[in-house]
């Protein structure tokens with residue numbers, strides 16, 4: 001458990017995303033109106049930077065590149081999306097957003113052991 | 122040679138010839154491999170070779186930028202097999218619904234210039250092809266390395282003559298060849314039909330088409346099919362056609378005919394990005410509206426004032442498609458109601 005301050009809640013406008021770096025870990029904060037999410041800043045499909053390709057509307061984060069999308073409340077995958085979004089636990093205290101950062105969350109595009117089944121994850 | 126594909130949903134095996142890409146071999150045999158552009162730019166057809174010898178045709182393909190070649194990652198549309206191969210695909214293999222694409226020969230005829238950098242041409246096929254409105258073919262010409270995708274402008278079943286449209290890209294190889302070098306009626310290789318951004322009247326939907334430049338090609342087929350099926354008797358339609366200036370717009374006569382046949386239910390708006398629209402209607406084609414601004418912005422503001430229940434088609438340069446998708450989603454559109462083709 002390592003709760004770290006990411007930003008003030010007011011720094012990320014409603015229905016938008018903003019990238020921060022906390023102790024060298026890049027984090028994308030998503031404000032979907034009903035709440036916030038902290039996620040790795042790349043799309044789990046083809047590594048596009050979600051800072052540019054992500055759109056937030058109606059509690060859904062969509063990547064404009066190939067329309068992968070996730071419900072931000074339930075994290076349910078939408079449409080033809082094939083990989084879940086990874087998220088950091090967050091707390092929202094006194095207008096500040098904190099995330100439980102215990103190392104960087106990544107998607108296994110090229111981990112060393114992907115000769116097994118990681119390529120599919 | 123045999124290709125075995127391992128996917129999340131299981132394993133499949135198909136034959137692959139010496140002179141075809143792994144992607145095309147699978148698609149023509151009904152194996153629903155993932156792809157979008159079929160021409161090396163998008164990266165969707167990435168796979169990992171687990172065993173076997175391969176030959177990568179276009180090593181600098183932009184779609185390969187994020188691949189790890191040392192781990193055996195390839196673009197299936199740019200890779201041929203040199204032995205039996207086992208490849209992994211990081212996706213489900215959904216069931217194929219469309220007709221299987223096939224390789225044919227074609228002859229390019231009747232090139233007509235429409236504007237300074239746009240031409241319409243016919244492709245006469247060695248065997249008839251059935252395709253859906255909105256689909257494309259990949260053409261390979263001798264002397265131009267690699268294939269180029271072009272969307273059909275016409276729509277017909279069992280068709281031997283495809284009508285295609287090309288907007289010349291400065292310094293582009295195929296464009297230079299077609300506009301400047303081509304002599305007589307050259308034979309080319311054709312693979313298709315491909316593409317999922319298709320129109321089917323039976324889906325019973327209102328439609329909107331948003332095209333940037335040559336993205337109009339597939340939209341013409343969609344409107345052609347819709348008019349043939351009298352779709353606009355009971356459904357609303359809209360076309361937003363983005364060009365730089367009025368002098369860059371084309372197909373205006375054809376578009377006027379579609380509007381005239383639409384029972385008042387088809388709206389065609391030409392969006393001018395680099396000049397102000399002098400009048401609300403086109404002076405020579407008063408059934409067509411004019412607007413100033415980038416096509417994605419013009420479409421978004423007009424669509425906000427309309428019925429939300431609409432299936433939207435988007436085609437054009439990748440940046441134009443991305444900004445259009447962004448404004449559609451921000452405007453409340455559902456992803457299942459967006460179909461797109463990125464031209465590059």
Ligand SMILES: Cc1cc2nc3c(=O)[nH]c(=O)nc-3n(C[C@H](O)[C@H](O)[C@H](O)COP(=O)(O)OP(=O)(O)OC[C@H]3O[C@@H](n4cnc5c(N)ncnc54)[C@H](O)[C@@H]3O)c2cc1C
Nearest residue numbers: 158160179267270271272287288293294295296335338464
């Ligand atoms: C689905 C789809 C539909 C399209 N529909 C149309 C259309 O209807 N009208 C239109 O004008 N354009 C269309 N395009 C764009 C078209 O395919 C060409 O990219 C464009 O005409 C420019 O071609 P060029 O040869 O002039 O330019 P170039 O820059 O020479 O080449 C452009 C494309 O050709 C391919 N390519 C280039 N070099 C190689 C190589 N060495 N090996 C293999 N491949 C190579 C790549 O896909 C590259 O993006 C479409 C593209 C896609 C993906």
Ligand code: FES
Nearest residue numbers: 043045046063066
């Ligand atoms: S990269 Fe995000 S959907 Fe494909």
Ligand code: FES
Nearest residue numbers: 159163164184198
């Ligand atoms: S389908 Fe092969 S790179 Fe787009």
